[in-house]
Amino acid sequence: MHSSHPAAHELQQKSANCLWVVFKDYVLAVDANYPWGAQDILKEIRKTTAKPVRFLFDTHYHHDHTFGNCVFVDSGATIVSTQETASEMQTLGKKEWDQGSGYSGRDMTGFRREFPTLTFDRRLVFDDGEHRVELIRMGPAHTGGDGVAWLPKEKILATGDLCVNGNPWGNNVGDEHAEYDRWLTVLDTLAGWNPTVVIPGHGEPGTLETLRNQHAFLTDMLDQVRQGISAGKSKKQLVEEIDLSKYPVYGANKTSIRRSVGLMYDKLNAARLKKN
Numbered sequence: 001m002h003s004s005h006p007a008a009h010e011l012q013q014k015s016a017n018c019l020w021v022v023f024k025d026y027v028l029a030v031d032a033n034y035p036w037g038a039q040d041i042l043k044e045i046r047k048t049t050a051k052p053v054r055f056l057f058d059t060h061y062h063h064d065h066t067f068g069n070c071v072f073v074d075s076g077a078t079i080v081s082t083q084e085t086a087s088e089m090q091t092l093g094k095k096e097w098d099q100g101s102g103y104s105g106r107d108m109t110g111f112r113r114e115f116p117t118l119t120f121d122r123r124l125v126f127d128d129g130e131h132r133v134e135l136i137r138m139g140p141a142h143t144g145g146d147g148v149a150w151l152p153k154e155k156i157l158a159t160g161d162l163c164v165n166g167n168p169w170g171n172n173v174g175d176e177h178a179e180y181d182r183w184l185t186v187l188d189t190l191a192g193w194n195p196t197v198v199i200p201g202h203g204e205p206g207t208l209e210t211l212r213n214q215h216a217f218l219t220d221m222l223d224q225v226r227q228g229i230s231a232g233k234s235k236k237q238l239v240e241e242i243d244l245s246k247y248p249v250y251g252a253n254k255t256s257i258r259r260s261v262g263l264m265y266d267k268l269n270a271a272r273l274k275k276n
């Protein structure tokens with residue numbers, strides 16, 4: 001198993017983590033990044049093996065993980081994802097692509113959208129007798145279709161953005177299909193697998209502790225937003241008053257907290273109004 005996690009100065013170039021597993025006959029890579037990141041990652045893969053990159057797994061549909069699909073397809077890979085991620089890519093992902101340069105800070109001209117052509121409902125296993133990688137659907141949680149890559153022999157887990165680590169922007173909690181309570185359950189389930197290495201969607205590789213920190217942070221944010229809504233606080237008030245300073249990694253970036261809390265407020269408030 002190899003992985004590429006960008007240093008801070010590389011974040012624009014390679015925004016998300018990518019790992020790849022060298023099987024006997026081929027390479028399976030996880031998360032495509034932006035196209036320019038994908039080009040760099042392919043070069044890094046080439047330093048580790050001459051075997052063809054035959055499969056690229058998208059953990060979820062978000063732009064920073066999938067816009068580089070075309071680069072992997074051009075080099076001969078088949079894009080793999082959960083069925084739900086593939087369908088989210090067609091709908092929600094279209095909106096993202098149309099604002100491509102807004103998200104990535106760069107022009108998408110010259111690149112094109114490529115979709116998963118190998119999809120699965122619950123689980124897809126790659127096993128050549130030596131290496132085993134299980135792609136497992138965990139969503140809906142952070143998005144509808146979240147999938148993880150699990151290497152049971154080495155106990156290595158690639159979480160996509162179900163978990164991030166040391167990323168100043170924290171998670172994107174505002175996805176249309178995000179389900180917060182299920183997300184927390186999923187983090188418990190993943191921790192129950194007792195991984196030795198956790199490769200988060202963004203930030204440094206971590207451990208079981210990283211999953212627990214992510215769980216604590218999300219729980220606290222969710223509790224405070226729910227309490228604020230019940231107490232009749234406005235979004236503006238809640239965003240100003242919320243205290244997540246206990247979580248130095250996620251909580252320090254005020255801009256990000258305001259954005260995340262605002263999105264969570266909107267989502268929960270809309271659900272509440274719909275119910276009433």
Ligand SMILES: [Zn+2]
Nearest residue numbers: 016064161201
């Ligand atoms: Zn991401």
